[in-house]
Amino acid sequence: MGNLLEGKVAVITGAASGMGLATAELFVAHGAKVVLADIQEGKGKAAAARLGAAARFEHTDVTAPEQVRALVRTAVAEFGRLDVMFSNAGAAVDLSPVSELTPEGLDRTLALNLHAHVAAHKYAVEQFRAQGTAGSIITTASVAALEAGWNGAAYSMAKAAVLALVRQTALENRGTGIRSNALLPGAVLTSIITTMFRIDPEQETAFLTEVGAAIGGETLIGRAGTPEDIANAALFLASDLSGWITGVGLPVDGGATAATKDGTVSLITEVAGKFHAR
């Protein structure tokens, strides 16, 4: 398909499904060797087998830092080095509003959606420094980092903290070519939505098709996001094409956060119209 990642070795977490899976497929098509990591062993192994000699599956619970460390070591043992860490695994976990959020619910949400990304940064940077090479870390944040109302409170707080993590990592690695950036997806048609709304997995395809038709108009582009939209952005951030980009969060949301949705200016225009008519 292309050769944007020829010779590069990537780790992708949450690679058994959705954005992580689409990215694994695109990275391999662009010449990368990829270690797919996930807690869904069956799906992850099947995906790696489909991708052939350029892919491995490693069962990894990213909420356990020692497993993230072992994952980086697997990439080095299998493919000799690490160039790209795509820290992508995530889930809504606790959907409570702040008024009902318990310390336990907050902790469980942060374990997956913040601590795991910290571990991915820590051990990827450790490996890049040991190699004496540049490297690209990409984290899947969310438009929930920018606006309330997209997901649970704890999830939104975790995704916002990811933006500070990437800026901090970019700073700490100045002058080395080690880069860290975040992707901020809008609503993308994946299993995370099916799980969040407790839809029977057997009905997932039909459910996501209807969701897509219902929400497409909320974006400026006019359609809902696909895992491939995110994979394309991850490919750019993983490749040398983005070599002068670090410490940023890139919305990949069809323009959903680019324009106000509440029509404030139209309402003011209406009131102004009444005044002009007086």
Ligand SMILES: NC(=O)c1ccc[n+]([C@@H]2O[C@H](COP(=O)([O-])OP(=O)(O)OC[C@H]3O[C@@H](n4cnc5c(N)ncnc54)[C@H](O)[C@@H]3O)[C@@H](O)[C@H]2O)c1
């Ligand atoms: N789909 C959306 O609308 C949307 C929007 C914004 C951000 N995101 C983010 O995108 C990322 C990818 O999600 P997706 O939409 O592809 O959903 P998905 O459910 O299809 O994929 C998420 C993957 O993460 C894995 N995972 C969950 N917990 C894990 C753990 N402890 N260790 C290892 N793997 C684990 C799951 O098994 C799954 O394969 C997540 O970080 C999510 O928060 C999704």
